Structures are given as C-alpha cells and as structure tokens.
Amino acid sequence: MTSNVVVIVGSLRKEAFSLKIANALAKSAPASLKLDVATLYDISFFNQDLEANPPADWLSFREKIKASDAVIFVTPEYNRSIPGALKNAIDVASRPYGKSSFLGKPVGIVSNSPGPLGGVSAAMDLKKLLPGIAGPIMGQPEIYLTQVGNSFDENGEVTSEGFQKVLDQYLAAFAAFVEKQKI
Numbered sequence: 001m002t003s004n005v006v007v008i009v010g011s012l013r014k015e016a017f018s019l020k021i022a023n024a025l026a027k028s029a030p031a032s033l034k035l036d037v038a039t040l041y042d043i044s045f046f047n048q049d050l051e052a053n054p055p056a057d058w059l060s061f062r063e064k065i066k067a068s069d070a071v072i073f074v075t076p077e078y079n080r081s082i083p084g085a086l087k088n089a090i091d092v093a094s095r096p097y098g099k100s101s102f103l104g105k106p107v108g109i110v111s112n113s114p115g116p117l118g119g120v121s122a123a124m125d126l127k128k129l130l131p132g133i134a135g136p137i138m139g140q141p142e143i144y145l146t147q148v149g150n151s152f153d154e155n156g157e158v159t160s161e162g163f164q165k166v167l168d169q170y171l172a173a174f175a176a177f178v179e180k181q182k183i
Contacts, residue, residue, distance in 0.1 A: 003069040003178045005029075007037045010075030010086035010122075017112050017148040020156045021167070022074045025110070028168055032175045035072070038064060046091040058092045065093050065101035070178045071134070072108040073126055077119035082126060094133040102134035106181045108174045110143050118144025138177045143170045 007025060011018040019039065026035040042057050050058075065071060075082050094100040109126050111119030123144060130137055143166065145151075151163045158164045 002032060002034050003175070004067065005033050005035045005070045005072055005174075005178070006065055006068040007035050007072045007074060008086070008089065009037060009039050010073060010083050012039075012041060012083070012085050016076070017114065017152070018074045018076050020152050021110060021112055021145065021148070022072075023156060024152075024158050024164070024167055025072065025074070025171060028164065029171055030175050032179065033070075033171065036064070036068070040085045040089045043085070043089050043092055046088055046095070048095075051096050061089065062093050062101040065105070068105065070106040070108070070174075070181075071102060072110060072174065074110045074112070075119060075122050075126065077111060077113050077117075077122035080121040082122045082129075087129075090129065090133075100133040102130070105135040106174075106178045107134050107137045108170070108177070109137065110145065110170065112145035112148045114147065114149040116146055118146040120144045136177075136181060138174060141170060141173055 007022045009019045009022045022037045026037050029035045043061055044055050044057050075086055093102060107130060109123050111123035113119040127137060151158060151160050153159050
C-alpha cells in the first residue's frame with residue numbers, strides 16, 4: 001500500500017535548493033511512497049484572532065496535511081534556525097490548539113546548506129519544535145545536505161551520483177519508518 005507524503009519546502013526562493021531537493025525526492029521515491037511537494041508561497045501569516053474564521057489558505061494547507069500519511073520537511077538554515085515562512089506554516093497547521101494537522105503523522109527532516117554544515121541547526125530546531133504537535137520523528141538516518149549548490153544542473157536535476165545515493169538511502173529508510181508506524 002502506498003503512503004501519501006507531503007514534502008514541505010521551507011524556502012520561498014524560486015530557485016531554492018530546498019525545492020530542488022524536494023523535487024528530486026519526489027522523482028526518486030520508492031513505490032511505497034507518493035510524495036506531494038508543497039510550497040509555502042500562498043500561506044498568509046498566522047494570527048490567532050483569525051482562528052474562529054480561518055482564511056481559505058490555512059484551511060487548504062491543513063487539509064493537505066490531514067489527508068497525508070506522513071510529512072517530510074526540507075529546509076534551509078537561516079540565521080541558525082528555520083526560515084520564518086516555515087515556522088509560520090507550522091503555526092498555521094498546528095492550530096487550533098489540540099487539533100494539529102500533523103498529529104500522528106510520521107515526520108522526516110532534510111536540512112541543507114550550500115556551506116559545510118548542511119543546515120544542522122535548522123534540523124535541530126525542527127526536532128525541538130515538532131514534539132507535541134506532530135507524530136514520531138525519524139531519528140536515523142539524519143540527513144544534513146552540504147554543498148548543495150554544486151549538486152544540481154540548470155534544470156534542477158541532480159548531477160552527483162553520491163548525492164542521489166544519499167537521497168535514495170534516506171527515502172528507503174523513511175519508507176520503512178512510515179510502514180513501521182502503521183503497525
């Protein structure tokens with residue numbers, strides 16, 4: 001049985017490495033996973049005053065997550081944390097209190113950076129932020145993609161066999177993790 005996975009792209013940049021990684025994951029997903037790449041371009045700012053009558057973009061994003069079996073976050077690191085747009089989307093989807101759209105959903109985290117640390121601080125912040133509003137977070141293998149600027153061609157295709165191998169290994173582990181959560 002195929003598990004539907006929402007892949008949330010943490011960057012708003014048109015040529016974001018996170019978007020390229022998310023698309024590469026979707027292209028190479030094993031048959032047991034169907035990945036749906038979700039960007040955050042149209043999600044308005046969270047404001048608790050709007051919770052009684054939430055905007056349509058909030059409802060649509062929440063429903064997308066609720067309809068999924070699992071979630072993968074693909075995020076860059078901004079100032080040693082996650083981008084504001086990603087934090088906003090998490091706030092939108094985790095509300096109203098006690099009714100998080102992420103509840104029970106197995107979670108994967110893929111961080112990235114053109115530098116040598118691979119967005120490790122962003123990944124750690126997500127691991128700190130998600131407990132209590134999401135399901136189990138896959139702990140192993142961790143994936144912090146470095147030097148991502150050299151990993152794609154002008155069409156957004158992966159150019160390195162080693163990079164693709166890391167993505168494939170991560171997806172295989174995530175597929176097994178999601179399947180284990182169903183038991």
